[in-house]
Amino acid sequence: MIDNPFYSHEFHGDYELISIGKLDLEEGGSIPDCHLAVATFGTLNDAKDNAIFVSTWYSGTHQIWRDVYIGPDHALNPEKYFIVVIDQIGSGLSTSPHNADGPNASIAMSKFPKVRIGDDVVAQERLLREHFGIETLQLVTGGSMGAQQTYEWAVRFPDKVLRAAPIAGTAQNTPHDFLYTKALIEAITSDPGWNGGEYTSNADVVDGLTRHAGIWAVMGFSTEFWKQEVWRALEFESKEAFLAGFLEPYFTAMDPNDLLAMAWKWQRGDVARHTGGDLAAALDRITAKTFVLPINEDMFFPVRDHVAEQELIKGSELRVIDDVLGHLGLFGVAPTYIGQVDQHLKDLLDTKV
Amino acid sequence: MIDNPFYSHEFHGDYELISIGKLDLEEGGSIPDCHLAVATFGTLNDAKDNAIFVSTWYSGTHQIWRDVYIGPDHALNPEKYFIVVIDQIGSGLSTSPHNADGPNASIAMSKFPKVRIGDDVVAQERLLREHFGIETLQLVTGGSMGAQQTYEWAVRFPDKVLRAAPIAGTAQNTPHDFLYTKALIEAITSDPGWNGGEYTSNADVVDGLTRHAGIWAVMGFSTEFWKQEVWRALEFESKEAFLAGFLEPYFTAMDPNDLLAMAWKWQRGDVARHTGGDLAAALDRITAKTFVLPINEDMFFPVRDHVAEQELIKGSELRVIDDVLGHLGLFGVAPTYIGQVDQHLKDLLDTKV
Structure with missing residues (x-):
């Protein structure tokens, strides 16, 4: 708990x-x-x-x-x-x-x-x-x-x-989706702070959760989203600010094991x-x-x-x-x-x- | 050296x-x-x-x-x-x-x-x-x-x-390419064995290089490559065997810092x-x-x-x-x-x- x-x-x-x-x-x-x-x-x-x-x-x-x-x-x-x-x-x-x-x-x-x-x-x-x-x-x-x-x-x-x-x-x-989710999972579990799932706070896994957000940036949005700088409509001034102000805090607030439970489930739908x-x-x-x-x-x-x-x-x-x-x-x-x-x-x- | x-x-x-x-x-x-x-x-x-x-x-x-x-x-x-x-x-x-x-x-x-x-x-x-x-x-x-x-x-x-x-x-x-390459870079640098670039063998970074190969699997091939199981033409019996027998050894043989030098260059072309x-x-x-x-x-x-x-x-x-x-x-x-x-x-x- x-x-x-x-x-x-x-x-x-x-x-x-x-x-x-x-x-x-x-x-x-x-x-x-x-x-x-x-x-x-x-x-x-x-x-x-x-x-x-x-x-x-x-x-x-x-x-x-x-x-x-x-x-x-x-x-x-x-x-x-x-x-x-x-x-x-x-x-x-x-x-x-x-x-x-x-x-x-x-x-x-x-x-x-x-x-x-x-x-x-x-x-x-x-x-x-x-x-x-x-x-x-x-x-x-x-x-x-x-x-x-x-x-x-x-x-x-x-x-x-x-x-x-x-x-x-x-x-x-799909198999591609399985591999995408695998990359998301490994971004989290590779963080030593994850500790086999026995961390004491999601903050222990902030590096892994941030990398996980970074992979979402690549696949969650389209290539054109980034090219057209659609994030400007959300009042960010750079893609880095959008990541740091939106996508990273969105995921780092969450619980690593909860995300992993969902990811395992997603892979096998x-x-x-x-x-x-x-x-x-x-x-x-x-x-x-x-x-x-x-x-x-x-x-x-x-x-x-x-x-x-x-x-x-x-x-x-x-x-x-x-x-x-x-x-x-x-x-x-x-x-x-x-x-x-x-x-x-x-x-x-x-x-x- | x-x-x-x-x-x-x-x-x-x-x-x-x-x-x-x-x-x-x-x-x-x-x-x-x-x-x-x-x-x-x-x-x-x-x-x-x-x-x-x-x-x-x-x-x-x-x-x-x-x-x-x-x-x-x-x-x-x-x-x-x-x-x-x-x-x-x-x-x-x-x-x-x-x-x-x-x-x-x-x-x-x-x-x-x-x-x-x-x-x-x-x-x-x-x-x-x-x-x-x-x-x-x-x-x-x-x-x-x-x-x-x-x-x-x-x-x-x-x-x-x-x-x-x-x-x-x-x-x-493109900015999307920049973010993709960023994810590749982070897969390597997040490995404690990378040690800020001062490892003694690429084998020290095998976990990071393997994750790096896993992200290549998601973006390097198309969704249809995986769906049509095109890897069967290369005489593998499963996508896992293809990863373990082809993509992972391809990258784990390489030098992490060399890949990082190229990735930095790629990002800024x-x-x-x-x-x-x-x-x-x-x-x-x-x-x-x-x-x-x-x-x-x-x-x-x-x-x-x-x-x-x-x-x-x-x-x-x-x-x-x-x-x-x-x-x-x-x-x-x-x-x-x-x-x-x-x-x-x-x-x-x-x-x-």
Whole structure:
């Protein structure tokens, strides 16, 4: 258990910690008392059929969804829908290596078990059903690792997911993505301060976390983002100032083991685990109306990787988002970004299923 | 001075070490006795007007040019041309941090001065003129950092360069490339065994060199290289075996300080240093007939960065090489690669100037 002030209501606003009890894991072992951080927007109707579920990406939480994607002016409209965002296991808000204590003390820090995308989705489904009584979802969406979770939902629980909108992420993680994530992992674990996962503060690992931010700079944004100096729109005066003032503090505030737990999970996202490795068969299970939303400048979830999967999903549509930021366009920094997402999600929600 | 058997005739075949004497450097300081490793192919004619000059890329030497690009069946035909390949300063064969001794002992290892692309080209021009009596070049070519040097030649010595063919590299390094190289540098310097540049063997830095290879895996090859498992053509059974059997030993054999010297140079390649930062003015100095040869799947020297520069060069042509390997297509592994390069270089050499 590490005290890290970043994972708090001060930085993440309103959310509720809800226990779903013991969670047995695909890789073996369990989380004795799995807590999920849950943020809701809007009101669940009496029929309990107006729910939308959102899952989170690597390093992200419900906060960015609240600030950028959800609101009365957005497709994710809390005046119409009951929107539930659940922070993934390892996010630092839900049960994670750095915050495991009490009944979870046995899995703290380096002892945290391997958690898969499938474990997340099982936990999320249980929470939605047992805590809210939700059995069907009008829409499941998420970006990056949230897209991996969206696909996992649509394949694992096809009867519960009416519509799906994976953004900038794939159903089966690619080998290139695996290697990219490996480089991120090694940037952290190579820091002697990481100490096999038994540091006493994330500050012990600041060098590794800073290098990790540096690799994100190379792959998270597009080559054109840097060439066009798009960071000037964020009122930085140089790329070095942008790194030192934005990307580095973003990651150095976080917990190394939590990032590593998510990275391991990201590397192994794969819906074909349900069908003996047959990706086409897995995606053919999907009955949700699906819009696949890549970002055209994404360096590591490129459009063509989305197309290859979208073509295997019955009745699906490819909707490409134009954003020079690349993958981290997900942050919604470009003024033209969220309007595109809203239009696609609105079209999807307006589609009768 | 480090004894590293990789930098030897055993691994690099025939080459001659030629001293050009003291080389004063753009960043200040000097190399007291600058040696350049030179490999030649063919015979210089009496008029001394059949010479082609080739410069080398980061981590590469004349070896790959000899093995892949030069021969009677190639555009770089030693039966017709006198082809000179000079290994760049810091390459490990020419004067470099790890091999500085004798009169260069004062600049060994961590004391090695900063060397720029311009210093290389000044050194190369001096050697060609003083040692071989060459005053004009039918063609200057090179890949990656060799492309940076090709542009530097064409801008600095326009009267000497009749034709230029930069392959997979730019005249002005991009900010994205700078950040990519920064990540490579940090992978090495973060290894405690690097010890500020004062290690006793490259083996002390094997962890950092291995991480450095891992980042090359992400950017050096394309996403499709990994997805299509192109490494199977090289008779590896898994991507892990390819890393462990090819990319990691390739880099761990090398000297860390030598790689760092080249990386620093790569980051700062910029012909606009000749024209007060005005790239268009610098490229407008070029009188060589120029073919710009990007590789279509290059992750860090993307085609559009080449196009932006090619459009500023009078009478130039864009010739895009199709290769799923991406940047490291330069190794000539794909059977379809060298035929494309040969055709473009042949067309260029056949162009009257």
